[in-house]
Amino acid sequence: MSMTLSIDDLDKAKADLANLEERDSMDTSGNPEKYHTRIQQARRHVREVEKALKAAGAIPYTDQERLEQQLDAAFPKARSKETVDFEGSRYRRQFKPLSKSRSGKTVTQWHPYWVKLADD
Numbered sequence: 001m002s003m004t005l006s007i008d009d010l011d012k013a014k015a016d017l018a019n020l021e022e023r024d025s026m027d028t029s030g031n032p033e034k035y036h037t038r039i040q041q042a043r044r045h046v047r048e049v050e051k052a053l054k055a056a057g058a059i060p061y062t063d064q065e066r067l068e069q070q071l072d073a074a075f076p077k078a079r080s081k082e083t084v085d086f087e088g089s090r091y092r093r094q095f096k097p098l099s100k101s102r103s104g105k106t107v108t109q110w111h112p113y114w115v116k117l118a119d120d
Contacts, residue, residue, distance in 0.1 A: 007058060010049045017042040036102055043099070071114045083117065090117040 020042050024035035053059045061069070071091055075084050078093040091114045098111040 005049055005052050005056070005058075007053065010046070010053060010059075013042070013046045013049050017046055033102055040099055068114050072112075089119070091115065092117055 017039070020035055020039050024039060027034055050059070054061050054065070071078075071084070071086055074086060075082075075093070078084060080093060080095050082093045084091055084093070093112065094115050095110045095112050097107040098109040100107055
């Protein structure tokens with residue numbers, strides 16, 4: 001995204017997504033896929049705007065996001081369920097579906113994240 005974004009842009013993106021989700025929940029057309037593509041695009045847009053605003057410093061990263069950035073930098077090639085030691089704690093690399101195909105059977109985008117493991 002090359003243009004300058006603001007908090008208002010994020011609020012509008014979230015409102016657009018909420019509007020689509022509400023329209024989808026109230027739809028009586030008998031077509032369960034009617035809003036699927038638009039909702040997926042709206043969710044992606046919200047994530048992109050939020051990511052751009054965080055990168056620009058307009059909104060702060062959470063503590064978890066900062067930790068995950070550090071772990072990603074220290075272990076860029078970590079695979080699913082790989083366990084690493086970082087600053088005296090152990091973490092496991094996990095992935096969860098971020099978006100799925102229209103049928104819901106195929107994951108089209110994965111979200112990587114880290115889970116802190118209990119100290120032994």
